[in-house]
Amino acid sequence: xxxxxxxxxxxxxxxxxxxxxxxxxxxxxxxxxxxxxxxxxxxxxxxxxxxxxxxxxxxxxxxxxxxxxxxxxxxxxxxxxxxxxxxxxxxxxxxxxxxxxxxxxxxxxxxxxxxxxxxxxxxxxxxxxxxxxxxxxxxxxxxxxxxxxxxxxxxxxxxxxxxxxxxxxxxxxxxxxxxxxxxxxxxxxxxxxxxxxxxxxxxxxxxxxxxxxxxxxxxxxxxxxxxxxxxxxxxxxxxxxxxxxxxxxxxxxxxxxxxxxxxxxxxxxxxxxxxxxxxxxxxxxxxxxxxxxxxxxxxxxxxxxxxxxxxxxxxxxxxxxxxxxxxxxxxxxxxxxxxxxxxxxxxxxxxxxxxxxxxxxxxxxxxxxxxxxxxxxxxxxxxxxxxxxxxxxxxxxxxxxxxxxxxxxxxxxxxxxxxxxxxxxxxxxxxxxxxxxxxxxxxxxxxxxxxxxxxxxxxxxxxxxxxxxxxxxxxxxxxxxxxxxxxxxxxxxxxxxxxxxxxxxxxxxxxxxxxxxxxxxxxxxxxxxxxxxxxxxxxxxxxxxxxxxxxxxx
Amino acid sequence: xxxxxxxxxxxxxxxxxxxxxxxxxxxxxxxxxxxxxxxxxxxxxxxxxxxxxxxxxxxxxxxxxxxxxxxxxxxxxxxxxxxxxxxxxxxxxxxxxxxxxxxxxxxxxxxxxxxxxxxxxxxxxxxxxxxxxxxxxxxxxxxxxxxxxxxxxxxxxxxxxxxxxxxxxxxxxxxxxxxxxxxxxxxxxxxxxxxxxxxxxxxxxxxxxxxxxxxxxxxxxxxxxxxxxxxxxxxxxxxxxxxxxxxxxxxxxxxxxxxxxxxxxxxxxxxxxxxxxxxxxxxxxxxxxxxxxxxxxxxxxxxxxxxxxxxxxxxxx
Numbered sequence: 001x002x003x004x005x006x007x008x009x010x011x012x013x014x015x016x017x018x019x020x021x022x023x024x025x026x027x028x029x030x031x032x033x034x035x036x037x038x039x040x041x042x043x044x045x046x047x048x049x050x051x052x053x054x055x056x057x058x059x060x061x062x063x064x065x066x067x068x069x070x071x072x073x074x075x076x077x078x079x080x081x082x083x084x085x086x087x088x089x090x091x092x093x094x095x096x097x098x099x100x101x102x103x104x105x106x107x108x109x110x111x112x113x114x115x116x117x118x119x120x121x122x123x124x125x126x127x128x129x130x131x132x133x134x135x136x137x138x139x140x141x142x143x144x145x146x147x148x149x150x151x152x153x154x155x156x157x158x159x160x161x162x163x164x165x166x167x168x169x170x171x172x173x174x175x176x177x178x179x180x181x182x183x184x185x186x187x188x189x190x191x192x193x194x195x196x197x198x199x200x201x202x203x204x205x206x207x208x209x210x211x212x213x214x215x216x217x218x219x220x221x222x223x224x225x226x227x228x229x230x231x232x233x234x235x236x237x238x239x240x241x242x243x244x245x246x247x248x249x250x251x252x253x254x255x256x257x258x259x260x261x262x263x264x265x266x267x268x269x270x271x272x273x274x275x276x277x278x279x280x281x282x283x284x285x286x287x288x289x290x291x292x293x294x295x296x297x298x299x300x301x302x303x304x305x306x307x308x309x310x311x312x313x314x315x316x317x318x319x320x321x322x323x324x325x326x327x328x329x330x331x332x333x334x335x336x337x338x339x340x341x342x343x344x345x346x347x348x349x350x351x352x353x354x355x356x357x358x359x360x361x362x363x364x365x366x367x368x369x370x371x372x373x374x375x376x377x378x379x380x381x382x383x384x385x386x387x388x389x390x391x392x393x394x395x396x397x398x399x400x401x402x403x404x405x406x407x408x409x410x411x412x413x414x415x416x417x418x419x420x421x422x423x424x425x426x427x428x429x430x431x432x433x434x435x436x437x438x439x440x441x442x443x444x445x446x447x448x449x450x451x452x453x454x455x456x457x458x459x460x461x462x463x464x465x466x467x468x469x470x471x472x473x474x475x476x477x478x479x480x481x482x483x484x485x486x487x488x489x490x491x492x493x494x495x496x497x498x499x500x501x502x503x504x505x506x507x508x509x510x511x512x513x514x515x516x517x518x519x520x521x522x523x524x525x526x527x528x529x530x531x532x533x534x535x536x537x538x539x540x541x542x543x544x545x546x547x548x549x550x551x552x553x554x
Numbered sequence: 555x556x557x558x559x560x561x562x563x564x565x566x567x568x569x570x571x572x573x574x575x576x577x578x579x580x581x582x583x584x585x586x587x588x589x590x591x592x593x594x595x596x597x598x599x600x601x602x603x604x605x606x607x608x609x610x611x612x613x614x615x616x617x618x619x620x621x622x623x624x625x626x627x628x629x630x631x632x633x634x635x636x637x638x639x640x641x642x643x644x645x646x647x648x649x650x651x652x653x654x655x656x657x658x659x660x661x662x663x664x665x666x667x668x669x670x671x672x673x674x675x676x677x678x679x680x681x682x683x684x685x686x687x688x689x690x691x692x693x694x695x696x697x698x699x700x701x702x703x704x705x706x707x708x709x710x711x712x713x714x715x716x717x718x719x720x721x722x723x724x725x726x727x728x729x730x731x732x733x734x735x736x737x738x739x740x741x742x743x744x745x746x747x748x749x750x751x752x753x754x755x756x757x758x759x760x761x762x763x764x765x766x767x768x769x770x771x772x773x774x775x776x777x778x779x780x781x782x783x784x785x786x787x788x789x790x791x792x793x794x795x796x797x798x799x800x801x802x803x804x805x806x807x808x809x810x811x812x813x814x815x816x817x818x819x820x821x822x823x824x825x826x827x828x829x830x831x832x833x834x835x836x837x838x839x840x841x842x843x844x845x846x847x848x849x850x851x852x853x854x855x856x857x858x859x860x861x862x863x864x865x866x867x868x869x870x871x
Binding site for chain 1: 584586589590592596597598599602606607634635637643646702705709710716717718719722815817818819820821822825
């Protein structure tokens with residue numbers, strides 16, 4: 001046998017080896033269930049969840065994907081119903097004093113932690129003291145600043161014991177607020193206001209969040225956490241409404257890659273996926289074609305906007321800001337670039353928000369055609385001294401993530417139509433935000449997602465005392481006055497009217513040019529029942545159920 | 555040889571220190587910090603956060619504090635994954651990366667060598683051209699293309715394999731050995747493909763050279779059987795370049811791959827290099843950099859030792 005002969009033999013060997021390898025791989029594919037779960041898990045739901053949670057401690061959390069998990073476990077005084085509207089949770093009653101400054105809650109008599117310890121009024125007091133304590137360094141503590149003395153405690157000026165919250169008896173809680181806070185109910189559904197198991201924290205310190213030590217007062221409790229793989233929640237039988245919880249086990253899967261998440265959904269490995277970008281936009285037609293009904297885009301309380309640095313000329317001139325804002329054809333952006341049901345924005349506050357007037361204010365030019373807007377924009381620029389002989393060139397910073405680049409390039413083209421040359425500078429999001437905070441920009445792309453369902457949570461972005469994230473450094477005394485007056489009112493309707501006035505003034509000045517209201521590109525299997533789209537993008541698992549008969553594979 | 559190994563390991567200490575220092579200061583030069591976000595974090599709260607994580611000390615002091623902690627085996631808390639320490643995150647991720655990386659390595663070495671030898675033996679014939687064309691394709695097509703295509707074929711259109719997910723050694727008991735292997739197949743093959751291509755090209759080149767050398771002619775003249783010539787004599791000499799290549803390649807494979815981990819949702823450490831840097835999770839990035847640097851030092855040394863054992867011409871000094 002010569003060398004060629006060996007080659008043949010070796011070739012045959014390689015083929016054989018490959019066959020054996022493949023055969024061993026193929027083994028068992030017949031009984032392949034997409035997610036092998038043991039039978040004692042009961043009804044199982046696999047939820048795609050975008051990212052790996054950074055923490056399960058409600059006091060350390062600050063992401064919506066963390067809220068999805070934590071909110072399945074903890075229940076505040078208020079909680080979300082199936083439509084994410086606030087309903088009483090840990091509390092059975094809520095009384096408000098005449099001046100609106102004192103709130104009294106009765107905690108559920110039967111409420112206990114998942115280890116059987118009672119949930120008392122004292123637990124809430126100590127939880128709030130913990131999140132505001134500078135030593136806890138809670139990134140989101142500022143949400144509780146409406147509570148009396150909360151800001152001073154967080155700044156280290158007062159001890160946590162000075163917080164305006166006290167336990168009157170074991171199950172009666174009194175909370176004092178700095179000013180009448182008509183949105184208190186919705187604020188109390190937020191995870192910053194959740195109770196935490198003080199008895200566990202005193203025993204274990206920060207290790208209380210580990211599976212096995214974690215105790216909850218809500219429908220589920222964490223049983224297993226494999227970082228970057230999955231988080232397993234199991235039903236908490238001690239939850240007050242456990243009888244009505246249909247799903248026994250929930251897996252949260254942090255599938256960050258959009259395409260991977262889409263494939264996992266197609267293969268039935270996840271039952272739902274809810275996040276801002278849950279399927280690749282290029283697949284939008286394929287989804288409608290091969291799996292009709294699973295695409296559940298929901299417009300959420302989130303505004304994407306441009307902001308102008310009012311410290312830098314010519315952006316201190318409202319005419320320039322308005323011209324730049326008007327030149328953007330929002331219909332083209334939403335219908336041809338974004339394509340997932342985003343809504344053109346002519347105001348900062350999204351439609352469908354609670355505690356506001358029926359149709360939030362829009363800029364005066366909202367009803368015009370784009371051609372008419374362009375004419376106005378050209379005139380405004382000319383008034384400000386920019387024309388063919390003195391063309392305006394702007395530097396635009398933007399966050400280099402997702403499909404932002406395409407959107408910015410489209411805007412660049414739109415500005416050309418009013419004779420403005422835009423130089424685009426994409427920055428990694430962390431760098432972009434650091435630059436915005438340092439006011440190291442001329443024009444910048446930014447966005448805001450609501451923390452809670454109230455117009456104040458959008459309009460505060462333009463208040464003179466907001467600090468770093470009022471990127472434009474907008475300070476209009478009239479706007480601030482109206483906002484402060486509104487926030488001292490108890491009557492929600494009158495408050496809404498004042499806020500609408502303020503928003504209209506701000507839109508006229510246009511320190512912020514709203515571009516569009518964002519959507520969550522949700523994918524929800526037809527077998528998942530009880531999934532209601534809502535502006536907060538919150539669907540708690542306790543309201544969902546699985547109809548096995550309707551399960552489909554694609 | 556033991557003395558040589560010790561000497562090499564000792565000389566690695568300054569190298570590691572330099573790497574740690576450079577990585578540490580470069581990380582800090584990047585604008586933005588772990589707590590920069592679009593959310594409303596009042597300055598007082600940012601100060602609280604910086605105080606908690608010792609970010610308010612001057613940079614050199616932070617560096618020496620960090621170095622001191624590392625020497626005591628404490629890699630610090632992760633700034634972003636707040637419920638875990640860096641050591642915990644790495645210890646959870648490393649076995650995953652090693653399992654996938656080592657499997658891919660073994661697959662790549664065995665298939666790649668066989669293909670390379672075949673191509674060399676049938677130089678400039680159809681087999682050679684086929685193998686080399688495939689190898690070229692394997693090198694040029696990136697795995698962010700092969701991975702989705704393979705998933706589409708084997709997991710979406712056909713229900714043979716899972717699209718993503720990790721069973722892990724601990725999951726074998728619950729979900730079976732079968733599920734464990736099935737979850738490994740796609741990531742391992744995708745990770746191995748470019749390596750198969752590189753190894754087969756390396757093997758082909760060196761094998762062709764060796765087969766022309768005098769000692770092979772002597773072996774043939776002695777009347778040795780062709781199989782013995784390849785397995786006993788040629789293979790040993792031809793695999794020397796491969797071994798030099800395998801040192802750093804193994805370190806890269808064992809420390810995980812961002813693309814593979816993202817596409818197949820594997821909880822390995824490869825993604826920490828990138829997500830850690832993007833999140834400005836300083837301690838996490840430092841942790842994985844130190845691991846990667848150590849792996850490179852150790853595996854390069856190992857490759858040198860193996861080379862010396864195989865090649866009588868190499869002397870360790």
